[in-house]
Amino acid sequence: DTGVSQDPRHKITKRGQNVTFRCDPISEHNRLYWYRQTLGQGPEFLTYFQNEAQLEKSRLLSDRFSAERPKGSFSTLEIQRTEQGDSAMYLCASSLAGQETQYFGPGTRLLVL
Amino acid sequence: DQQVKQNSPSLSVQEGRISILNCDYTNSMFDYFLWYKKYPAEGPTFLISISSIKDKNEDGRFTVFLNKSAKHLSLHIVPSQPGDSAVYFCAARGGAGGTSYGKLTFGQGTILTVHP
Numbered sequence: 025d026t027g028v029s030q031d032p033r034h035k036i037t038k039r040g041q042n043v044t045f046r047c048d049p050i051s052e053h054n055r056l057y058w059y060r061q062t063l064g065q066g067p068e069f070l071t072y073f074q075n076e077a078q079l080e081k082s083r084l085l086s087d088r089f090s091a092e093r094p095k096g097s098f099s100t101l102e103i104q105r106t107e108q109g110d111s112a113m114y115l116c117a118s119s120l121a122g123q124e125t126q127y128f129g130p131g132t133r134l135l136v137l
Numbered sequence: 138d139q140q141v142k143q144n145s146p147s148l149s150v151q152e153g154r155i156s157i158l159n160c161d162y163t164n165s166m167f168d169y170f171l172w173y174k175k176y177p178a179e180g181p182t183f184l185i186s187i188s189s190i191k192d193k194n195e196d197g198r199f200t201v202f203l204n205k206s207a208k209h210l211s212l213h214i215v216p217s218q219p220g221d222s223a224v225y226f227c228a229a230r231g232g233a234g235g236t237s238y239g240k241l242t243f244g245q246g247t248i249l250t251v252h253p
Contacts, residue, residue, distance in 0.1 A: 131179070
């Protein structure tokens with residue numbers, strides 16, 4: 025399978041705990057995106073990388089959220105001091121710079137109790 | 138500020154008939170539009186796209202129409218099949234130099250149900 029993969033697929037945590045998600049993009053893709061989707065809404069942009077550089081961050085990304093792509097391959101999204109409002113599906117997508125289509129992974133569903 | 142809107146939360150169609158899903162946008166800087174299909178507990182799957190310099194793009198049973206003056210696009214599925222039942226999202230990408238460049242802005246989605 026050469027698609028976008030995400031790990032874990034599901035995460036249940038208690039309020040106040042830290043969580044980290046991983047995304048592995050399609051191997052030749054140099055752009056990587058994070059989105060968040062809540063029930064009844066479309067995905068909302070959080071941040072994106074070109075290679076290892078983080079080029080844009082949404083104002084949705086509070087200081088409790090941090091994303092990295094240290095070697096320009098996989099990426100991690102960390103949420104510190106989780107809140108119940110962080111419960112959502114976290115989606116990762118990748119693309120080639122200059123090509124418009126983004127390909128999505130299966131998502132990580134987070135539930136904060 | 139909802140820049141991309143899908144005003145129909147759901148659509149029900151008989152198998153074999155045409156499904157038409159609609160999407161409106163407000164940002165004239167959007168230069169590329171995409172449709173994604175999503176099943177529960179899965180990520181969105183790319184279906185079809187269209188550049189703002191075109192008004193139609195076709196791929197098998199799927200056709201996307203773009204009306205730039207009305208800031209409106211639609212997805213036609215002909216003939217509709219029960220396996221097409223899913224949530225459909227339209228998405229838009231901003232042009233170079235705009236604030237939306239690179240990222241996709243999504244509508245809220247339309248649930249399509251195709252009855253046998």
